[in-house]
Amino acid sequence: MIKNALGKFRFMGLLEGSSLLILLFLAMPLKYFFGFPEAVSVVGAVHGGLFTIYCVMIAYMTFIFKWPFRFSVAAVAVAFIPFGNFMLDRRLENWQQAKAV
Template identity: 35%
Template sequence: MINIFKIVSWLEGLSYILLLFVAVPIKYLQNDPSYVKMLGMPHGLLFVGYIVLAIMLKYELNWSGKTFGIVSVLSILPFGTFFVGKYLK
């Protein structure tokens, strides 16, 4: 399950970066919200999947509160989820 989590964390990070640095600027600079609508739902689903998998792994791998906290905080930082795999090694 850890490999699935690493893949989801990478995809979630990519969707977050695209949303923040591509879709949102287009929305406000060109007055075109279509990219936010297109990328928002996949990002939301990946974020929920990331959190659910993190909770499952917390109990499966007996993560400490600190480890779970760091993994959780990395989910809200831009580029943070790209470091989850390295952190968990």
């Protein structure tokens, strides 16, 4: 189980980033190439819910844990970039390890 707030945030970021990739690379082709618009409706709703939770977690990390402002801005920005959350996760992992030393 994930024990600290940063670990939970990183997990949520990976989950939200994965839902974006599923939306872009699976649901959208199903809609536009195979005439299955329900895929975008379902995956889009799930992604929207995960994105909302992700934004709440950004606010939580920023205000409660006094997270550096640059991480908050980066976390919001990468949510709109495919594979962006995975790059942010790597950066947060390095930051977490440097802080532990």
